[in-house]
Amino acid sequence: MKHEKCEYCDGVVEQAVRRVPFRYKKETIYVDNVPVRVCRRCGEIYYEAEVYKKLEKIAANRTQIKSKVTFPLADYRMADTQ
Template structure:
């Protein structure tokens, strides 16, 4: 597999994922991913991307319940 940015070779490895969202910061340290050996670009397979989205939705739901109406 080639990197879409630099055309370097993609290798299986792990990569961190982080997002700053509404009222929280989410950091996942080691997600299975394709990582470019040349530039470090990261691609997640569909299964990992779906899992990340499920986690974000769950955290969104839980933090929404904690919000206070002013």
């Protein structure tokens, strides 16, 4: 069985289901349970065309998204002050 290779690092690319950030019109949304192909070595994510089109559709209708997630956000420079 021949494995697909990552176009960036030559690592092995495998099927997965992930939460992915998706940028659309200067906004980023996160979408859960997205079927992707991901490089085991560098983590680069690849989408099938049909999946990408569905992500665009979700993002275009982002006002209908019901879930919101908040998380702590640190600044890297914070480490220099402690």
